[in-house]
Amino acid sequence: AQSVTQLGSHVSVSEGALVLLRCNYSSSVPPYLFWYVQYPNQGLQLLLKYTSAATLVKGINGFEAEFKKSETSFHLTKPSAHMSDAAEYFCAVSDRGGTSYGKLTFGQGTILTVHP
């Protein structure tokens, strides 16, 4: 079964600093990978997804993530944090085929705090 681990349940950065949220997956076959953001009392919003050969994926709000097969990682980054980036971020994985096609398995989430 697919699984994903997010290192660090809380990350705190200063406004303007680099944001790095870590995600590692476990799978014998490279899966499809996603990052979602959840603001308080709201549903999840897709930030970006990896489903193709392009290993560097750009998403909304200036975020990007790089798929590294050798490290089984899909870390999320943003060069300069903004106060509005404060939210909870979830990494998710999906099989490319089989009976679990399209089924998402989420990590436990990382709460990002941005301070002035």
Added chain:
Amino acid sequence: EAGVVQSPRYKIIEKKQPVAFWCNPISGHNTLYWYLQNLGQGPELLIRYENEEAVDDSQLPKDRFSAERLKGVDSTLKIQPAELGDSAVYLCASSPRQGSYEQYFGPGTRLTVT
């Protein structure tokens, strides 16, 4: 385009009472998901529908949980009877077609069982 609509947004009930949540997916989306999100954790899939057919309900606790999606549009998730451990956020999501990797989430229903 309207997003996924869920109601109610908040519900407080006493244990052993029944409760129901309603979801209206994005128009034209054939795939509908119900997720459970416990505090401090990621969502966990309860059930997935393709049109009106439940194609994956392996994680649904069938002794107390039930779901339906009549006519392949709106869906209702029910708990009867509710237990204290059911306190969580129940999220509904939809996708435009089977196997689509883009899921659009509603705001969720926060259930508190006292």
